[in-house]
Amino acid sequence: MLTPWLSPLPLVAILRGLRPDEAVATGRAIVDAGFRILEVPLNSPQPTDSIAQLAAALGNDVLVGAGTVMSPDDVAAVAAAGGRLIVMPHADVTVIRAAKASGLLCVPGVATPTEAFAALAAGADGLKLFPAEQAAPAVLKAWRAVLPRDVPVLPVGGISPDNMAPWVAAGAAGFGIGSALFAPGRSLDDTAARARAFAQAWRDLAT
Secondary structure, three states: OOHHHHOOOOEEEEOOOOOHHHHHHHHHHHHHOOOOEEEEEOOOOOHHHHHHHHHHHHOOOOEEEEEOOOOHHHHHHHHHOOOOEEEOOOOOHHHHHHHHHOOOEEEOEEOOHHHHHHHHHOOOOOEEEOOHHHOOHHHHHHHHOOOOOOOOEEEEOOOOOOOHHHHHHHOOOOEEEOOOOOOOOOOHHHHHHHHHHHHHHHHHHHO
């Protein structure tokens, strides 16, 4: 189930470009701000090494996984590294089924209702509305009128602490946060401050 991981703070840290030598320190800084889901995209340097380190250091309390997962072979590599979450930019049902067959949670990227329903039929645990810049809260509101109520939809792309409110009002269950949170070369203190700002923005919405 994805929901228990989203409940404390429904923000996914997308750590594109993370290096293994900085993985644990970066993960701890973000988790200290309240995040409980960490995603290392597979187009990062040595991504499975970072996933393995994060899973070993934080895996009891944090859902660690991979993004930009493109094939069943990728799913197997993530599972072997100790990852428990598969996030995709697309809705390839063969990848979704491979993730579920491996006992992993899966959040595919979808841009249309047709993709959304096909992904759910294949076993998706949630939906990544991607890229969010291509859509709008009004689009999500229309989706929410027909999607099952218990399916979390997380917009990804262009999300900042200042623009979450309209999406939440339209039915977003949370968000994936990428370069606005972490980017290669950014200081650990800067990343930690950004993580706290996102967490506070969510809490402000919830009050």
